[in-house]
Amino acid sequence: xxxxxxxxxxxxxxxxxxxxxxxxxxxxxxxxxxxxxxxxxxxxxxxxxxxxxxxxxxxxxxxxxxxxxxxxxxxxxxxxxxxxxxxxxxxxxxxxxxxxxxxxxxxxxxxxxxxxxxxxxxxxxxxxxxxxxxxxxxxxxxxxxxxxxxxxxxxxxxxxxxxxxxxxxxxxxxxxxxxxxxxxxxxxxxxxxxxxxxxxxxxxxxxxxxxxxxxxxxxxxxxxxxxxxxxxxxxxxxxxxxxxxxxxxxxxxxxxxxxxxxxxxxxxxxxxxxxxxxxxxxxxxxxxxxxxxxxxxxxxxxxxxxxxxxxxxxxxxxxxxxxxxxxxxxxxxxxxxxxxxxxxxxxxxxxxxxxxxxxxxxxxxxxxxxxxxxxxxxx
Amino acid sequence: xxxxxxxxxxxxxxxxxxxxxxxxxxxxxxxxxxxxxxxxxxxxxxxxxxxxxxxxxxxxxxxxxxxxxxxxxxxxxxxxxxxxxxxxxxxxxxxxxxxxxxxxxxxxxxxxxxxxxxxxxxxxxxxxxxxxxxxxxxxxxxxxxxxxxxxxxxxxxxxxxxxxxxxxxxxxxxxxxxxxxxxxxxxxxxxxxxxxxxxxxxxxxxxxxxxxxxxxxxxxxxxxxxxxxxxxxxxxxxxxxxxxxxxxxxxxxxxxxxxxxxxxxxxxxxxxxxxxxxxxxxxxxxxxxxxxxxxxxxxxxxxxxxxxxxxxxxxxxxxxxxxxxxxxxxxxxxxxxxxxxxxxxxxxxxxxxxxxxxxxxxxxxxxxxxxxxxxxxxx
Numbered sequence: 142x143x144x145x146x147x148x149x150x151x152x153x154x155x156x157x158x159x160x161x162x163x164x165x166x167x168x169x170x171x172x173x174x175x176x177x178x179x180x181x182x183x184x185x186x187x188x189x190x191x192x193x194x195x196x197x198x199x200x201x202x203x204x205x206x207x208x209x210x211x212x213x214x215x216x217x218x219x220x221x222x223x224x225x226x227x228x229x230x231x232x233x234x235x236x237x238x239x240x241x242x243x244x245x246x247x248x249x250x251x252x253x254x255x256x257x258x259x260x261x262x263x264x265x266x267x268x269x270x271x272x273x274x275x276x277x278x279x280x281x282x283x284x285x286x287x288x289x290x291x292x293x294x295x296x297x298x299x300x301x302x303x304x305x306x307x308x309x310x311x312x313x314x315x316x317x318x319x320x321x322x323x324x325x326x327x328x329x330x331x332x333x334x335x336x337x338x339x340x341x342x343x344x345x346x347x348x349x350x351x352x353x354x355x356x357x358x359x360x361x362x363x364x365x366x367x368x369x370x371x372x373x374x375x376x377x378x379x380x381x382x383x384x385x386x387x388x389x390x391x392x393x394x395x396x397x398x399x400x401x402x403x404x405x406x407x408x409x410x411x412x413x414x415x416x417x418x419x420x421x422x423x424x425x426x427x428x429x430x431x432x433x434x435x436x437x438x439x440x441x442x443x444x445x446x447x448x449x450x451x452x453x454x455x456x457x458x459x460x461x462x463x464x465x466x467x468x469x470x471x472x473x474x475x476x477x478x479x480x481x482x483x484x485x486x487x488x489x490x491x492x493x494x495x496x497x498x499x500x501x502x503x504x505x506x507x508x509x510x511x512x513x514x515x516x517x518x519x520x
Numbered sequence: 521x522x523x524x525x526x527x528x529x530x531x532x533x534x535x536x537x538x539x540x541x542x543x544x545x546x547x548x549x550x551x552x553x554x555x556x557x558x559x560x561x562x563x564x565x566x567x568x569x570x571x572x573x574x575x576x577x578x579x580x581x582x583x584x585x586x587x588x589x590x591x592x593x594x595x596x597x598x599x600x601x602x603x604x605x606x607x608x609x610x611x612x613x614x615x616x617x618x619x620x621x622x623x624x625x626x627x628x629x630x631x632x633x634x635x636x637x638x639x640x641x642x643x644x645x646x647x648x649x650x651x652x653x654x655x656x657x658x659x660x661x662x663x664x665x666x667x668x669x670x671x672x673x674x675x676x677x678x679x680x681x682x683x684x685x686x687x688x689x690x691x692x693x694x695x696x697x698x699x700x701x702x703x704x705x706x707x708x709x710x711x712x713x714x715x716x717x718x719x720x721x722x723x724x725x726x727x728x729x730x731x732x733x734x735x736x737x738x739x740x741x742x743x744x745x746x747x748x749x750x751x752x753x754x755x756x757x758x759x760x761x762x763x764x765x766x767x768x769x770x771x772x773x774x775x776x777x778x779x780x781x782x783x784x785x786x787x788x789x790x791x792x793x794x795x796x797x798x799x800x801x802x803x804x805x806x807x808x809x810x811x812x813x814x815x816x817x818x819x820x821x822x823x824x825x826x827x828x829x830x831x832x833x834x835x836x837x838x839x840x841x842x843x844x845x846x847x848x849x850x851x852x853x854x855x856x857x858x859x860x861x862x863x864x865x866x867x868x869x870x871x872x873x874x875x876x877x878x879x880x881x882x883x884x885x886x887x888x889x890x891x892x893x894x895x896x897x898x899x
Contacts, residue, residue, distance in 0.1 A: 162649040162650075162683075164649075165649040165650055165652050165653040166649050166652045166681055166683060168652070168655070168658075169652040169658045169662070169681065170681060172658070172659065172662050173642070173662050173665075173679070173681070174678075176662050176663070176665065176666040176676065177642075177666070177675075177676035177677065177678060177679075179666065180666060180669045180670060180674070180675050180676040181675050183669065183670060183672075183673045183674055183675050184638065184675050186673045187636060187638065187673065187702075189638065191675055196678075201639060201641070201675075201677030201678050203638060203639060203675065203677075205587075205638075205702060206586070207585070207586050208584075210589065210638070210639070210700060210702075212591070212639050212641060212677055212698070212700045213641060213677075213678070214593065214641040214642070214643045214679055214680055214696075214698040215680060216643065216645055216680045216682040216684070218682060218684070219684060219685075219686060219687060221687065222686050222687065257566060259563065259566065259568065259582060259584075259589070260580060260582060260589070260591050262580070262591060262592060262593040262698060263552070263556075263593075264593045264595065264643065264696055264698075266595055266694055266696070270541040270543075270544040271541075271544055273544050273547070273548040274544040276547070279547075279548045279551070280551065283548070283551050283552050283555050284555070286552075286555065287555040287556070287558065287559060290559045290562065291559060291562060293562075294562045294565045294566065295559070295562055296556075296559050296560050296562050296563050296570055296580075296582065297555065297556035297559040298556065298580030298582075298591055298592075299553075299556060299575075299580050299592070300552070300556075300593055301593055301594060301595045301696070302548060302549060302552070303595040303597060304541075305595070305597070305598060305694060306598075306735075307598060307601050307689065307692070307738075308598060308600065308601065308688060308689060308692045308693070308694050309687060309688055309689070309694060310686065310687060310688070310689055313686070313687045314687070315645055315684060315687050315688060315694050317593075317643055317645070317680070317696070319591070319593040319641060319643075319698035321589060321591045321700045323566075323584060323589075356685075359686075
């Protein structure tokens, strides 16, 4: 890594200083995306076709006739390292929540294209056989995985539990989930064709940092007086430590998208707010202006990170979810009902803005921040 | 790990001495399998059902009406560590073959249930962003992945390329693949119901060690006079080094299973020969005796390992594939044609034995080895 050592004196802590250098990853990503796209013709051998518009989206979609199949594999990232630190400090395992986070990474991406998740496979690659010897931790992982599958109404199909000494670090685990789903009936397909000026932007609440921005969050702990046990909001949330707040599990949003379908609401587009924070609202390839008039409440742990990393609003909203976990773009007349459907599933939601004709940009009016087309290059 | 340090004096080198302790992993596996099985009822919410017999098989199968969907996630294991060593010694990247190995792990398992692989997702978790900065290596991985997808007629849907410093070791990469396929028409489903006494056992040739037994193979290198560059068979294969021989890519067997269907042959059962070597021939849950009368040629690198690890035939065949990469159980009258179909796809094959009524056991007659029911506990 070119910049893994942040200065030890306090100051702004950027994402690059926290150890992730996208300049090194991106050329490979572009090359891999081109190679992957070229393989689409293989489906023709089986009489099927890809949904080409899904190539730039969060899940890959194939037309198999009676319905579409969507599939995905997603990594948890480095959140498990926080669970390990907190286990040492608190004496209990946090892997039940970590399991939910891992499944959320896959499921919340899969549903953006209109898919109903059906099967999840577990990928648990440990640094050695002994990882699985800690029964309390292993059982927490199993129990959390099962529960998250039940919340999403998916079958846990199976998976891999390799011991990878020499590849995965001793005492650590690399967690990922793959997910397969159906878009059924086919009208549920949501890869962007439906988005139009006048649509409402409904934001589903985040529970905290979810599983993006953890490199930054982990780097920041060095600056905190009491480390992982520093309270993030002593006045309003006494006793809530930085570590525990970071470990709030990511919500599973598929009950909301399923309930929307049951209520007769078909989103015009969806975006899972993960890496790149609010810039993910610019994900759709067409030129629209997204005007935000109402902000969700910012989870205390994200306010805390913004403060200690000395991020201005622009940097915070460009990196973290700042309270918005998932964006649903719907016809204006469906907006209030969309909020009600989400809330009935126990997920906070609000009409946050509107899609307008205009140059591609995101205008977050309450804080005076603008992101343009240059600020997000995902494709 | 309880036993990662083998004695430095030569002697028998067991799989446990090579660093994999299944006793620690198995309780978690059992617990995870039970929890996973309990989630099957979730599919009922969507009007679907699982194919319960697939729970013990290599891929998970769901009945979605017009056809079955099969899905899987599979890990490469530690073979990439050999590629890293050989890159240092030879100055070239071996990751094109490693890519094929990773896809083979997923595809060769998926096809056992009768599925046609359709979509592969890449999971490439590196120890840091800088892994992707080695352009030669990264491009070899991309090119090999693309080529393997083309051989299998699958679309490369996308994937994840996280940088996981602190979880994956610096300079290393954790490679896995997920695969989704269809069993279409439904008569192609092969989860064991069809197996019967009198069936022939056709074995498809292995190219080498594939991606199982690498912990043992890597441990063994310490004993070799010239390390990775030791020749494995100077008389018949001059210049073939241990490292290069280990890195022979795993064959992709899906062109064979697709060609069998095209030829009107429906296997009664299939087994991918991976971990546990020939004991995988006992995978089917029912009680049958498998009598082997003809052995495939043993790849030079496996002969070499057997010799240097001082394994008797029983230990070698219980750990390594010993030349058998994939087993197809077919009606006796289809056996010769099955061999011909495989060979037409460029995969060596032979009728190796027969399924008989009798106690559950594998009799490898040419070497006088018997494995019983106790020798394989996979479920």
